[in-house]
Amino acid sequence: MRRVVMALTGAIVGSGTIPDVVPRSWLERWLSPPADHRPLQIVHGIAPDGKGPAGMAQMVPGAGSDSAIESGMRRYRDLGLGGIVCNVMFKDYMRSEPAWDALVQAVRACRDLGLVAWIYDEDGYPSGAAGGLVLEGNPEFEALELARDTAAAQPFIVRPAYEFTHASNNYYAARRYVNLLDDRAVRKFVSVTHEAYRRRLGAELGGTVKAFFTDEPSLITVNLGQIPESARRNVPIRDPPDPAAKPLPAVPWAYDLSERYRERYGADLLDVRRSLFEGDTDGDRTVRRRYWALIADLVAERYFGGIQRWCAGAHVASSGHILWEEALMHHPALYGNALKALSRMDVPGLDELSSDPSAVLHGHWMTAALPASAAMLTGGRRVFTEVSDFSEKMSGTGPASLARMQATAAWQAAMGVTDFTLYYGIADRSAEDYRAYCDYVGRLNAVLKEARLDPDVLLYYPIHDLWAEYRPVADPLNLGSQTQRAQKLVGSFNATGTALTHAQVPFCLTDHEFLAKASVRSGRLQIRGHGFRAIVLPEGAELPEAASRRLAQFESGGGIVLRDGPEGRITSQTLRRDLRPDYALAPEHDGIVLGRFVRERRPIVVIVNAGASPYAGTLSVARAGLWTIMDPATASVRTSSVVDGGAGVAISLAASQAVILVGPPARR
Numbered sequence: 001m002r003r004v005v006m007a008l009t010g011a012i013v014g015s016g017t018i019p020d021v022v023p024r025s026w027l028e029r030w031l032s033p034p035a036d037h038r039p040l041q042i043v044h045g046i047a048p049d050g051k052g053p054a055g056m057a058q059m060v061p062g063a064g065s066d067s068a069i070e071s072g073m074r075r076y077r078d079l080g081l082g083g084i085v086c087n088v089m090f091k092d093y094m095r096s097e098p099a100w101d102a103l104v105q106a107v108r109a110c111r112d113l114g115l116v117a118w119i120y121d122e123d124g125y126p127s128g129a130a131g132g133l134v135l136e137g138n139p140e141f142e143a144l145e146l147a148r149d150t151a152a153a154q155p156f157i158v159r160p161a162y163e164f165t166h167a168s169n170n171y172y173a174a175r176r177y178v179n180l181l182d183d184r185a186v187r188k189f190v191s192v193t194h195e196a197y198r199r200r201l202g203a204e205l206g207g208t209v210k211a212f213f214t215d216e217p218s219l220i221t222v223n224l225g226q227i228p229e230s231a232r233r234n235v236p237i238r239d240p241p242d243p244a245a246k247p248l249p250a251v252p253w254a255y256d257l258s259e260r261y262r263e264r265y266g267a268d269l270l271d272v273r274r275s276l277f278e279g280d281t282d283g284d285r286t287v288r289r290r291y292w293a294l295i296a297d298l299v300a301e302r303y304f305g306g307i308q309r310w311c312a313g314a315h316v317a318s319s320g321h322i323l324w325e326e327a328l329m330h331h332p333a334l335y336g337n338a339l340k341a342l343s344r345m346d347v348p349g350l351d352e353l354s355s356d357p358s359a360v361l362h363g364h365w366m367t368a369a370l371p372a373s374a375a376m377l378t379g380g381r382r383v384f385t386e387v388s389d390f391s392e393k394m395s396g397t398g399p400a401s402l403a404r405m406q407a408t409a410a411w412q413a414a415m416g417v418t419d420f421t422l423y424y425g426i427a428d429r430s431a432e433d434y435r436a437y438c439d440y441v442g443r444l445n446a447v448l449k450e451a452r453l454d455p456d457v458l459l460y461y462p463i464h465d466l467w468a469e470y471r472p473v474a475d476p477l478n479l480g481s482q483t484q485r486a487q488k489l490v491g492s493f494n495a496t497g498t499a500l501t502h503a504q505v506p507f508c509l510t511d512h513e514f515l516a517k518a519s520v521r522s523g524r525l526q527i528r529g530h531g532f533r534a535i536v537l538p539e540g541a542e543l544p545e546a547a548s549r550r551l552a553q554f555e556s557g558g559g560i561v562l563r564d565g566p567e568g569r570i571t572s573q574t575l576r577r578d579l580r581p582d583y584a585l586a587p588e589h590d591g592i593v594l595g596r597f598v599r600e601r602r603p604i605v606v607i608v609n610a611g612a613s614p615y616a617g618t619l620s621v622a623r624a625g626l627w628t629i630m631d632p633a634t635a636s637v638r639t640s641s642v643v644d645g646g647a648g649v650a651i652s653l654a655a656s657q658a659v660i661l662v663g664p665p666a667r668r
Contacts, residue, residue, distance in 0.1 A: 033442025038082030039420035048098035080438030083116030093131035124172035141185035145250035181254035206315030214320030222333035225476035249472035292467035296336025304344035319347035342374035349384035355400035357407035372416030373509035388423035399428035410658035414595030451599035455506035492539035503572035504594035516546035523558035534560035625664030
C-alpha cells in the first residue's frame with residue numbers, strides 16, 4: 001500500500017471566498033446548508049389553543065390562529081432547524097378535530113417556510129397500538145406469548161404479553177400492546193394511523209412530509225426489568241397490570257403461527273414446543289433455529305414491511321428505530337433478527353440517548369452500526385438518529401454542552417447517519433448554541449449525505465447462532481442467564497466491534513443470509529455495490545451451509561478472514577497489524593473514530609476525537625494530490641499538498657473535535 005504525506009497549507013474560507021478545491025456545490029451547501037441537511041426538532045404537541053408547539057415560549061396570541069403556529073415554525077427555522085417531526089396531539093388522540101386542524105396548519109406553515117416535516121406514528125411509544133385504538137373492538141390483536149409454567153399440570157399456556165414487558169415498564173405509559181406478528185393488527189394500525197394522516201395531509205405527503213417515524217415497536221415477550229421507581233411513579237397506568245400474573249419464560253405467539261410453521265417446515269410446532277425453552281440436542285437446536293427464523297421473517301414482512309409498502313404508495317419514506325439495539329442477546333426475543341427488521345425501513349434508524357461522545361467507544365457503536373449496515377446491505381444510504389442528552393439529564397450531569405452535542409453528531413455521521421431528529425430541550429441552551437449545533441449538522445451533511453459509505457471490512461452478526469442458544473427466562477433477561485456458548489458469542493461480538501472502532505477500521509455488519517447472497521469478485525465479497533476485503537468472525541460462530549460455502553469461496557480467492565478465539569484474540573492492535581487499513585494513525589489511539597466515504601470518485605475521511613484528551617499525531621493516506629481539510633464547527637476549509645512518501649498528515653484534535661478530509665478524485 002502506498003503511503004503519502006500531507007503538508008498543511010491554504011487558508012480559512014470566508015463567506016466571500018470559495019477556493020476551487022472541492023466541487024462548488026459542496027462548498028455552497030457547506031456555507032449555507034439547506035433545510036433537508038439540517039436537524040428536525042421532535043414536536044409532540046401542536047396545540048389548537050393558540051400556544052403553538054408545546055414547549056415554545058412567547059407565541060403569538062390568538063386561539064387556534066394560523067399566526068401562532070406559523071410563528072412557532074418560523075422560530076424553529078431561525079434556530080437553524082430544517083423542520084419538525086410531528087403528530088396530532090396525544091390528547092383525544094386521532095379524535096380531536098381542532099388538534100387535526102392545528103397539525104395541518106403546522107405542516108402547511110413548514111411548506112411555506114421551506115421546512116421539512118416527518119410524521120411520528122404513535123401516541124408516545126412503543127408504536128403499533130395507536131394509543132389503544134388498534135385494540136379497541138379487537139382485543140384479539142393484543143400481543144401474545146407462549147409461556148411455560150413447569151409447576152402447572154398443563155405447563156404451556158398462550159396468554160397476553162403485558163405484565164413484566166416493555167408495554168408495562170416504560171417511561172411513557174403502561175398500556176396493553178399489539179401483536180406485530182398479527183397481520184390483521186398491523187393492517188388496523190396502518191388504517192387507523194397512516195390513512196388518517198393521508199386523509200388530512202393529502203398532497204403534502206411526498207412534498208413537505210418526507211417520512212413516517214415508528215418508535216420502538218417490538219415483539220414485547222421478554223422481561224426487560226423495571227424502570228427506576230422514581231420515574232415509575234410518574235408514568236400513567238392506562239391498563240393496570242394483573243397483580244396475580246406470574247412471571248414465566250415465554251416466546252412470541254400469533255393466531256396462525258402453528259400453521260405458518262407447518263407450512264414452512266412440514267412439522268407440528270406444538271409437538272416440539274418444549275425445545276423452545278430447553279434442550280441441547282441437535283433436534284432441539286434445529287427447532288429453535290426454525291422457530292426464530294420464522295419469527296424474524298414474519299415481523300419483518302408483516303409489521304416493518306407492511307408500513308414500508310404503505311409508505312411507498314404514499315410517496316414517503318418509512319423510518320424509525322427499534323428497542324435495545326445495543327443488547328445483542330435481546331435481539332431474538334424482540335425481533336427474531338434486528339438486522340432484518342431494520343432492512344425493511346427506507347431510512348433505518350437508532351436511538352442515541354447519550355451526548356457523551358465517548359459512549360461510542362464503549363458499546364454505542366452498535367446502535368449506529370445496525371441501521372447503517374441495514375442501509376448498506378439493501379442499497380440505501382440514508383440513516384436516521386433520534387438523539388438527545390436524556391442520559392445526562394437523568395443522571396444530573398446534563399444538559400450536554402455544545403461541543404459534546406457536536407461530537408456526538410460527528411461520530412454518528414462518521415458511521416453513516418444522515419438524518420438527525422432531536423429531543424434536545426431548546427430551553428436548555430442558548431439560541432446561539434442551538435443554531436451552531438444545527439449549522440454543524442448541516443455542514444456534515446453538505447459533504448457526507450450524498451457520499452457513499454465505503455467500509456471494506458465486515459463483522460459477522462451471529463443471530464443464527466443465538467437462535468439455537470436463546471433460552472427464555474422469567475426474570476429480567478441478562479447474559480448470565482444464557483448458555484456458555486451464548487455468552488461467548490455475545491462477548492466476542494461486542495469485543496470485536498469495539499476493537500474495530502478503536503482501531504479506526506470502519507465496518508458493516510452482515511448476517512448469514514446477506515453473506516450467502518453475496519458474490520465474490522477479485523478477492524472481495526460484493527454486496528449491493530460494496531466490496532469487502534475482510535470479514536471478522538466472533539468466537540464460536542458457526543455459519544450455515546450456504547454462508548459457509550460463500551466464505552470458503554472468498555477465503556480461497558484471497559479474502560481475509562479473521563476469527564476471534566482463545567488461540568488469537570482480536571484487539572485493536574491485531575486488527576491494525578492484520579488489516580493494514582488505508583488510513584492509520586501514528587501514534588495509535590483508541591479514542592478516535594474514523595469513517596470512510598466516496599463521493600464523485602473522491603475519498604472522504606471523517607475523524608472524530610471521542611475521548612476527553614487532545615490528540616496530536618499523523619494520519620497516513622493512500623492517494624497523492626490536493627486534499628482539503630474541513631472543520632464543521634468553524635466552517636474553515638484548508639487545502640493541503642500531498643506527496644508520496646513520508647509519515648502522514650499532521651492531525652491535531654481537541655477533545656470532541658472532528659474534521660473531514662476530502663481527497664483528490666480518482667482517475668477514470
